[in-house]
Amino acid sequence: MIILGLTGSLGMGKSTVAAMFRRLGVPVHDSDAAVHRLMAPGGGAVAQVEAAFPGVTRRGGGIDRSALGARVFGNEAALRRLERILHPLVRLSQQRFLAAARRRRAGLVVLDVPLLFETGGERRCDKVVVVSAPAFLQRQRVMKRPGMTEERLGAVLAKQMPDAEKRRRADYVVPSGLGRAETFRRLQRIVAALREADACTDESR
Numbered sequence: 001m002i003i004l005g006l007t008g009s010l011g012m013g014k015s016t017v018a019a020m021f022r023r024l025g026v027p028v029h030d031s032d033a034a035v036h037r038l039m040a041p042g043g044g045a046v047a048q049v050e051a052a053f054p055g056v057t058r059r060g061g062g063i064d065r066s067a068l069g070a071r072v073f074g075n076e077a078a079l080r081r082l083e084r085i086l087h088p089l090v091r092l093s094q095q096r097f098l099a100a101a102r103r104r105r106a107g108l109v110v111l112d113v114p115l116l117f118e119t120g121g122e123r124r125c126d127k128v129v130v131v132s133a134p135a136f137l138q139r140q141r142v143m144k145r146p147g148m149t150e151e152r153l154g155a156v157l158a159k160q161m162p163d164a165e166k167r168r169r170a171d172y173v174v175p176s177g178l179g180r181a182e183t184f185r186r187l188q189r190i191v192a193a194l195r196e197a198d199a200c201t202d203e204s205r
Helices: 014-023 031-039 046-052 065-072 076-103 135-143 150-159 163-169 180-204
Strands: 002-007 028-030 108-112 127-132 172-175
Touching (some): 002 014, 014 028, 014 108, 031 076, 108 180, 127 163, 135 150
Parallel strands (some): 002 108, 028 108
């Protein structure tokens, strides 16, 4: 089974590409979605997050992400404390996903991780896809998001590895600024090549 890491900086179109992988029949583990589940009512991170940041749990259960965000925004120590809670739980979710995929004999799977390089996650992948777009287009997309400000955008980008460095480290770079049809064609070629490689590996065993 080939494990393909999927990453890209904020506003580059990674979520769109992840959806395209699913259209092509490739199982995708979404780390952001895993975090949402962990902090939803009954989620596995709720008690630990509340203990670390008292008062961020909603009345109906689950973490108030806005309140939590206000506590960690611009506070590196608080952010690291939150990451120490969430990252191991997300990795456990990934491991369960991979185990299930192996049981189904999936030949190719995707780990969608926003901070793949920043957290060393590429070491758990066989290949890495980076989604990229011109900086002006990235900014246009991001600034349309509710609640986004120049300050918040700058803070997020400061945490992320520069796009040029991500592209340099990637096995595949997928552009998202040339139209969805072109992006999908690029993915089709990548998936076909990796499935062929996996098939050849199976035959050689």
